[in-house]
């Protein structure tokens with residue numbers, strides 16, 4: 001049996017519209033399925049795990065954005081049950097990085113035709129991560145986007161526009177970074193991100209060389225930048241061309257720890273999260289993606 005997890009509120013209501021389209025297609029094809037609707041501000045992980053324990057689900061399809069995919073992936077990690085993704089969110093960075101078609105019916109066709117591929121995930125203190133986690137300026141931007149109303153009219157551009165708007169308020173911090181037991185201390189850090197997939201923030205290729213099936217996480221540190229210099233390199237992030245800038249450092253490893261001296265906000269797969277990023281542990285080949 002196929003289980004479909006639907007976030008009708010994803011992508012400022014796009015989830016509801018996309019779900020109607022997918023449901024029509026499945027009903028036309030007489031495909032049997034069960035549906036689980038997500039609720040605002042309630043993580044779906046526990047309920048989904050309960051449903052999976054009590055039924056014969058052999059694949060799960062998630063309709064939503066990065067946050068929904070992240071929660072569904074957590075419930076499916078290491079179960080061997082495959083996950084199909086139908087992008088209906090605002091940023092849809094995880095789906096894009098996994099080359100999932102943005103058009104819902106094309107994404108559904110892929111669910112039925114694609115050979116599953118296994119990808120890595122990562123475990124943090126209190127939850128897992130599917131695509132990326134970061135702290136500092138990027139989390140402050142994610143927080144402002146989620147609290148503001150501009151998401152409703154700016155779409156995926158909202159992250160870039162909010163980032164520019166918030167530049168002058170942000171206070172950089174000293175950060176200690178641990179990668180596979182080795183430690184680095186960076187001064188005046190704007191952001192640190194640990195990435196399993198290459199992009200976040202609506203198409204910013206923060207770790208352009210990150211691959212979800214290479215058995216490692218990529219870490220990007222952005223530090224010691226003036227506001228003017230930040231504005232100058234910012235557009236290049238959308239093409240992943242910031243990589244050679246002296247203010248940007250990269251690391252790669254399986255066990256990452258990030259500690260900031262300032263009270264930096266943290267995001268995991270685009271949703272603000274507590275718990276910090278002091279322990280990020282790669283979960284190799286934990287998830288089967290259709």
Ligand SMILES: Nc1ncnc2c1ncn2[C@@H]1O[C@H](COP(=O)(O)OP(=O)(O)OP(=O)(O)O)[C@@H](O)[C@H]1O
Pocket residue numbers: 007008009010011012038039040041042064065066067068069088089090091092093269270271
């Ligand atoms: N039925 C619902 N109506 C409104 N919001 C919901 C509903 N179910 C879950 N949510 C909220 O949706 C958020 C996750 O949305 P998701 O990340 O999937 O989409 P998005 O934020 O629009 O896209 P993206 O993360 O790709 O930018 C969570 O904060 C969750 O609380």
